[in-house]
Amino acid sequence: MSSTKTWGGEEFWGLGFEWDPQWVLNDAQKALQARLIELCAATMRDNAIESDKTYTYPRKNFEAMAELGLLGLLVPKELGGLGESHTCAAMVVETIARYGCPSTAMCYTMHLGATAAALLRHHDNARLTDILKRLDKDVLIGTLSYSDPETGSHFWYPISSKAERHGDGWKVFKKASWTTSGGFADWYIVQTTSPDFAGDYSDLSCFLIPADAVKSDPSSWDGLGLRGNQSGPIEVNGVVLPKDALVGPTGDGARSNDEAVDPFFLLCSSSCWNGIALGVIDIAKRHTTRKTHNDVGMRVADYPTIQDYVGEAIMDTNASRAFVFQMAKALDDVTNGCDWSVHTDLDALPRATLLHWMWQVKFMAAKNVAHVTDKMLHACGGTGFRPALQIERYLRDGKAGWVMGPTNEVLRQFVGKASLLGFGSLDYWNKSVNHRVLDNEIKKLDAEGRRQLAEKLLADDKQKVA
Numbered sequence: 001m002s003s004t005k006t007w008g009g010e011e012f013w014g015l016g017f018e019w020d021p022q023w024v025l026n027d028a029q030k031a032l033q034a035r036l037i038e039l040c041a042a043t044m045r046d047n048a049i050e051s052d053k054t055y056t057y058p059r060k061n062f063e064a065m066a067e068l069g070l071l072g073l074l075v076p077k078e079l080g081g082l083g084e085s086h087t088c089a090a091m092v093v094e095t096i097a098r099y100g101c102p103s104t105a106m107c108y109t110m111h112l113g114a115t116a117a118a119l120l121r122h123h124d125n126a127r128l129t130d131i132l133k134r135l136d137k138d139v140l141i142g143t144l145s146y147s148d149p150e151t152g153s154h155f156w157y158p159i160s161s162k163a164e165r166h167g168d169g170w171k172v173f174k175k176a177s178w179t180t181s182g183g184f185a186d187w188y189i190v191q192t193t194s195p196d197f198a199g200d201y202s203d204l205s206c207f208l209i210p211a212d213a214v215k216s217d218p219s220s221w222d223g224l225g226l227r228g229n230q231s232g233p234i235e236v237n238g239v240v241l242p243k244d245a246l247v248g249p250t251g252d253g254a255r256s257n258d259e260a261v262d263p264f265f266l267l268c269s270s271s272c273w274n275g276i277a278l279g280v281i282d283i284a285k286r287h288t289t290r291k292t293h294n295d296v297g298m299r300v301a302d303y304p305t306i307q308d309y310v311g312e313a314i315m316d317t318n319a320s321r322a323f324v325f326q327m328a329k330a331l332d333d334v335t336n337g338c339d340w341s342v343h344t345d346l347d348a349l350p351r352a353t354l355l356h357w358m359w360q361v362k363f364m365a366a367k368n369v370a371h372v373t374d375k376m377l378h379a380c381g382g383t384g385f386r387p388a389l390q391i392e393r394y395l396r397d398g399k400a401g402w403v404m405g406p407t408n409e410v411l412r413q414f415v416g417k418a419s420l421l422g423f424g425s426l427d428y429w430n431k432s433v434n435h436r437v438l439d440n441e442i443k444k445l446d447a448e449g450r451r452q453l454a455e456k457l458l459a460d461d462k463q464k465v466a
Ligand SMILES: Cc1cc2nc3c(=O)[nH]c(=O)nc-3n(C[C@H](O)[C@H](O)[C@H](O)COP(=O)(O)OP(=O)(O)OC[C@H]3O[C@@H](n4cnc5c(N)ncnc54)[C@H](O)[C@@H]3O)c2cc1C
Pocket: 110, 143, 144, 145, 146, 147, 151, 152, 153, 154, 155, 176, 178, 179, 180, 181, 223, 226, 229, 231, 400, 403, 404, 405, 406, 407, 408, 409, 410, 413
């Protein structure tokens, strides 16, 4: 295998492999990476420009990826997949975002998250197993539909959704404010409150929804970047589903989040942000080494200021990549190389033990991409401001990193709060009372205020009992 990075048969014009942590990949993964870079050069990058201009969903890219077996990347070999690892998933997403199409990388991230949720609970479920076997053959794109219009980025809190028992199966109602590949995916993993929900929002269940049960309006999709992503609202309005459309047992939602959906979303979306950062560094290298100022006879890349910009961007981005690949290895280590067979035991949750590390990974990658895209724009001057150079497109795409849930505000809160006050203080489902706040507020009331509060509480209580 060549150690020179090629692009359409020529030497690649951006950073070479000497700036990539190739040592984390085995030979098969390096070969896959090389084929993927060639695919990006042949079609995926051109498709990205078209997707961005015309809001086209990147199905063409998925069709090409299916030929490399990438839709079944995580699916065990005995089910016809590539049986690959977390490390490989991180490499594939980063490669697609960097050389090909960030929108495709994000749609693929959601596909891998949905695939992970299905793999976690496919063992005795013929419906899930059938889909997993056909991912590449039939180009079956999956996605995750979690974010709720009433709870914003708190995607683990689906107030507007519910499920009911219906004969031998289920009736599912889902309202989602954002769903990548919405209206274009072939299958959706959605989360709702459980069929026997009694007011405890940690009681969540996951369902597999077929494309024809989903209402969407792709024509209304609009966004600053990731325009091929088609992350519009969707609705599932009382669709009746068979028994095995339930993914795992009822009440499995929190386990599914912590063990499958969150670890894969955080790992792969971080790889997408790193890929975008690398993509703009590549462009900046090409531009600044080719443009000359004839008055002084210097290329832009000859100015120490520009060298400093690029040097710092490479170091910051490689620190973020090192973190992603270190955590991918940690996930591989605790799962015996992403072996899904351990999950016949429903309580086997090895990835969940690393979730607070995955929060840190996403925070760093999303923070870095915003900084690096900005600095590479500065390094390329006014030419970078023009869409033709493509820095502008990557810059807009990278802006999604910070705001995608869990947002970076939420993540730094999680890490700061959990480290200072313990994990219990995170209180995802708003169940524990903060007595310090309560006592402090009550302390401010005079005697009349306390009496009115007591009367209100008693009246509320009476109403509840009645
Ligand atoms: C391109 C794109 C693709 C997406 N794809 C999907 C998808 O496939 N599936 C899916 O389920 N969702 C998806 N989302 C939704 C995403 O995960 C978030 O739910 C969404 O971006 C939140 O937007 P909002 O306006 O509701 O933010 P809000 O939640 O209203 O946030 C507004 C501000 O409040 C801050 N904030 C919120 N909660 C707290 C808190 N507890 N503490 C401190 N600050 C807080 C936020 O950080 C932010 O600064 C996507 C979003 C984007 C941009």
